Amino acid sequence: MRNKDTICAIATGVTNAGISIIRISGENAFSIADKLYVSKKPGKTLSSQKSHTMHYGYIVKNGETIDEVLVSIMKKPNSYTAEDVVEINCHGGVIVTRQVLDAVISAGARLAEPGEFTKRAFLNGRIDLSQAEAVIDIINAENTSAVKNSVGQLTGRLKNRIVSLRDRIMHDTAFIEAALDDPEHISLDGFSEELLKNTNEELKEIKSLIQSFSTGRVIKEGIKTVIVGKPNVGKSTLLNALSGTERAIVTDIPGTTRDTLEETVTIDGVTLRIVDTAGIRDTDDTVEKIGVDKALSETDSADLVLFVCDASRALDENDRRIIDIIKDKRSLVLLNKSDLQNVLSSDELEKETGISVFAVSALEETGIHEFTQKIKDMFSLGEIGNGEMTYITNARQRQLLSDAADSLEEVKKSIENEMPEDFFSIDMLDAYGALGRIIGEETDDDLADRIFKDFCMGK
Numbered sequence: 310m311r312n313k314d315t316i317c318a319i320a321t322g323v324t325n326a327g328i329s330i331i332r333i334s335g336e337n338a339f340s341i342a343d344k345l346y347v348s349k350k351p352g353k354t355l356s357s358q359k360s361h362t363m364h365y366g367y368i369v370k371n372g373e374t375i376d377e378v379l380v381s382i383m384k385k386p387n388s389y390t391a392e393d394v395v396e397i398n399c400h401g402g403v404i405v406t407r408q409v410l411d412a413v414i415s416a417g418a419r420l421a422e423p424g425e426f427t428k429r430a431f432l433n434g435r436i437d438l439s440q441a442e443a444v445i446d447i448i449n450a451e452n453t454s455a456v457k458n459s460v461g462q463l464t465g466r467l468k469n470r471i472v473s474l475r476d477r478i479m480h481d482t483a484f485i486e487a488a489l490d491d492p493e494h495i496s497l498d499g500f501s502e503e504l505l506k507n508t509n510e511e512l513k514e515i516k517s518l519i520q521s522f523s524t525g526r527v528i529k530e531g532i533k534t535v536i537v538g539k540p541n542v543g544k545s546t547l548l549n550a551l552s553g554t555e556r557a558i559v560t561d562i563p564g565t566t567r568d569t570l571e572e573t574v575t576i577d578g579v580t581l582r583i584v585d586t587a588g589i590r591d592t593d594d595t596v597e598k599i600g601v602d603k604a605l606s607e608t609d610s611a612d613l614v615l616f617v618c619d620a621s622r623a624l625d626e627n628d629r630r631i632i633d634i635i636k637d638k639r640s641l642v643l644l645n646k647s648d649l650q651n652v653l654s655s656d657e658l659e660k661e662t663g664i665s666v667f668a669v670s671a672l673e674e675t676g677i678h679e680f681t682q683k684i685k686d687m688f689s690l691g692e693i694g695n696g697e698m699t700y701i702t703n704a705r706q707r708q709l710l711s712d713a714a715d716s717l718e719e720v721k722k723s724i725e726n727e728m729p730e731d732f733f734s735i736d737m738l739d740a741y742g743a744l745g746r747i748i749g750e751e752t753d754d755d756l757a758d759r760i761f762k763d764f765c766m767g768k
Contacts (some may be wrong), residue, residue, distance in 0.1 A: 315341060316421035316429075317413045319406055320767035326401035331409050333418055334426055334765055338393040339382070344416040345370060346380055355395065360384035368397065370412040376405050390426055391433035398550075424610035424761030427768055438749030439467045441761070442703055446529060448768065453578040454528050454690045458700050467699045467706075468748050470518070474511055474713075475744050481507055482737045485730050497730055502566060505724045506732065508717050511740075515714045518699065522707045524689055527612055531573060531580035532688065535607045537635070538617035539627040543645040547671040548572060548585040548615060576681045579690055586610070605634065613684065614640040618658060620668070621649040633661050639687065641680055642666040648673050709743045716740035 313334025321328070333341060339356035346355055348366040358364060361383055368375045379398040388394040399409050414420060424445070431441045443462035450456045462468075481504055488495040527533075536544045552572045570585040586604030608614055614635045618628060642654055647668040657668040665683060669676030684690075701707050716739040723732045 316425055317410065317418040318426070318767040319410055320396070321401070323403060323406070324401075325403060328398050329401045329406040329409075330767075331397040331399065331406070331413060332421075332426065333395040333413060334388070334390045334392045334398070334421075334429065335418070336393065337417060338395045341413060341416045341418050342380065342382075342395040342397070345412050346373075346378075355382050356382060358382055360387060368399065368412060369410050370415065375408050375412060376400055378409075378532040386433070386435070389435070390429040390542045391435040392429060397601045413708065420765070422761075423765060424768060428761040435452075436463075437465075437468050439471070439703075439706065439747055440465065441749075442706075444768065446702060448765070450529075450576045451531060451573070452528075452580040455580070455702075458525065458528050458702065461699060467518075467701075470514070470699060471744050471748050474514060475750075477507060478512060478737050478741045478744075482734050482741065485734045485737075488733060500730075501724050505721065508720050508724070512714060512717050512721075515710050515717070518701055519707060519710050519714065521699065522704075524699045525702035527688055528690065528700055529702040531582040532684065533584070533610065533612045534581045534615060535586060535604075535613070536615045536617060537586055537604060537608055537609040537631055538619075539625070539631070542617045542619040542622075543671045544585055544617050545570075547615070547643065547645065547669075548583055548672045549675045550677065551576065551581070551583060577678065577685065579681055579685055579688075581613075581684075597759045608634060608638070608736050612639065613687070615680075616640055616642045616662070616664070617645050618653060619644060620644045620651045620653050623652050624658075624661065636663070640664050641683060643676075643680060644668045645671050647676065673752055680698040706747050709747045713740040716743065 313336065315333065315337040317331060317333045320332040323329075343354045343356055344719050345368050346364075346366055347369045348364060353364070353366075355364060360593065362371040362381075364380045364382070366378060368378050376399045379397065381396040383389075383394040383396075385392050385394075397409055397413070399405060410420075426448060427436075427441050429446050430436050431438060436444075440463050443459045446459040447463065450459060484495070485497070486498070488497045497505055515576075536547060538544050548570065554573050572583050572585075574583060584607050586607055597726075616631055616635055618624070637756055642658055642662050642664045644653065644666055648670040655666045655668055667680040667683065669680065687703065701710070716736045717735040720733050720740070
């Protein structure tokens with residue numbers, strides 16, 4: 310019954326701005342708007358106008374004009390929620406926006422819950438669950454790669470692949486069931502070989518989606534990037550150069566950085582969650598030793614390690630200790646202070662580490678574009694939006710894909726063990742169901758509530 314309420318909310322940011330939008334959705338959206346809207350043309354009502362039109366007038370409550378407005382109307386089912394929708398565009402002051410919202414509530418609307426407009430779009434069949442999740446990802450996106458991937462999902466890229474997989478699984482399941490029901494007219498002879506071929510193809514596609522999660526996660530959350538190096542090689546100066554602020558204290562005193570320092574920056578469309586760490590060296594200072602231990606711990610959980618060396622100083626035992634730590638990790642070496650007289654060359658360092666080396670000057674902010682482009686290549690971020698690749702960014706989706714893959718692996722085992730055909734269909738239906746839950750074909754109310762609670766109220 311609650312979904313039959315007419316809901317409203319401020320759809321724009323609650324701050325002083327050029328305009329604000331109050332969105333109304335539900336079966337009484339037009340009757341509520343007609344109570345408040347007064348047209349410049351006498352007798353004109355919103356409910357009598359054509360869909361997808363905009364109208365100039367005033368919002369009036371109890372005979373008092375609240376604001377001059379433009380009102381957009383969208384009649385069901387051709388609206389965001391697939392319900393009747395009215396959007397009041399008023400002046401963007403916080404006070405006047407709240408006055409208009411209060412007038413709408415007084416006229417009979419209910420204040421929307423977080424994400425309720427998008428939830429109604431899902432429940433009314435305008436979008437599927439993966440598209441709804443893409444909406445919140447677009448709103449929260451911190452870089453252009455995340456936007457491109459989420460827009461791809463919003464346009465149905467993931468949905469189409471899931472629907473295709475389900476159709477193929479159901480086609481084979483239906484054939485088995487039909488043959489079991491009518492063996493005189495439908496034969497299963499030789500079908501096991503065909504089913505095995507189909508199952509392998511479906512598994513390959515599902516596993517490709519699962520494997521995309523590692524890249525998808527860094528697209529959405531950013532690349533956890535840990536800066537390591539011995540003291541006074543310019544790690545904190547590099548952080549300041551990347552962030553564009555004096556985020557870290559920089560001195561000539563070794564051991565200035567005692568704890569980790571975190572900053573999120575976006576460079577060339579790539580989001581880096583940077584962790585600046587204490588200089589790694591042997592020390593008797595208790596506090597500094599704690600910082601070194603924390604640096605090593607952060608390195609263990611990093612998506613990417615930036616090993617900073619000083620071009621004006623030869624490698625020593627501290628550098629070689631770090632090289633040994635990062636040799637099996639995804640890493641880049643930054644030869645810093647390349648603006649000074651070099652004692653250490655890029656070729657020498659690359660031979661020593663076996664890792665790509667980039668000459669930079671954190672102080673003069675040179676060479677940064679080159680290594681950030683390398684990061685994009687390492688994480689395949691340059692491919693986003695250039696093709697039909699779908700990157701999974703959602704842990705819920707990844708788990709359901711894994712469930713579907715497990716069920717199809719059971720189908721393969723049953724075929725290889727020459728089990729009866731009805732064993733195949735049980736696991737095939739499990740895979741079909743798991744894939745369906747990705748797009749919301751089989752979703753309980755509690756799950757839907759958890760997904761939409763993270764939305765803002767006007768979305």
